Amino acid sequence: TACSSKYVLSQIHPMWQGPLAVPGGDRQSPIDIIQRKSVFDSELKPLVPDYDPDTCQQMWNNGYSFLVEYDDTTDKSTLKGGPLQDKFRLCQFHFHWGECNDWGSEHTVDRRLFPAELHLVHWNSDKYSLFEEAVMEDNGLAVIGVFLKVGKRHEGLQKLVDALPAIRHKESIVEFTRFDAACLLPSNIDDYWAYHGSLTTPPLTESVSWIVMKQPIEVSHDQLAVFRSLLFTSAEEEVQKSMVNNFRVQQPLRGRTVRSSFS
């Protein structure tokens, strides 16, 4: 397969041929994080995620990825600290992955690709009252990115993996409750990179404070294989397409500085 011959990434067609760059966009995501060019910032505080598993509601296949959605009508599952000035509410998390373990992440570190990347999506509830409002503002969203690498089985992830067959097709949804999103964070959440960027799928709005964790989490080969059993297509479509390579091509840094919380 393409994977075994270390294919040049440009041969891989990301999930959608949407706008590769947003006209006039000078803070697009994802990017390559060049460690030696990141700037240590001693003002960056520890991150304070405070997630209530009871706010977990459902899991669904939106035709790009699968999302685990949280009740974000109150400040029950929040994120503060780190580079953030305000309190942010968790609304959903999802993943991006490849057709094999050689690639799949959206961000890279010194060009190193990971087989997958988790995004925990939050919106600024101090300043806005709905995600849809916050998504249009430059301090509206905060997304925590966590790299996945192949290793030992992730016990917390297994509950989510077991529910995936129920949402194989686009638009399918299943009840998914009492899941503690914090179990997907690495043991060390004090070491991260922070930069201003955008959503990596439409509407690509430049409203995201990105917080990319240095320490990856480990998941098993078999757990990742179940991600690849999902489909981009709905049950009615005659040609079924595997949900793989659902990552965006990397975007120019345009003079942005990536800060690091560690020296």
Ligand SMILES: NS(=O)(=O)c1ccc(NC(=O)CN2C(=O)C=CC2=O)cc1
């Ligand atoms: N990949 S990413 O940059 O973390 C990324 C993160 C988020 C979204 N979009 C949304 O969250 C869309 N959305 C709404 O507008 C309301 C609920 C919802 O899921 C797109 C991309």
Ligand SMILES: [Zn+2]
């Ligand atoms: Zn994402």
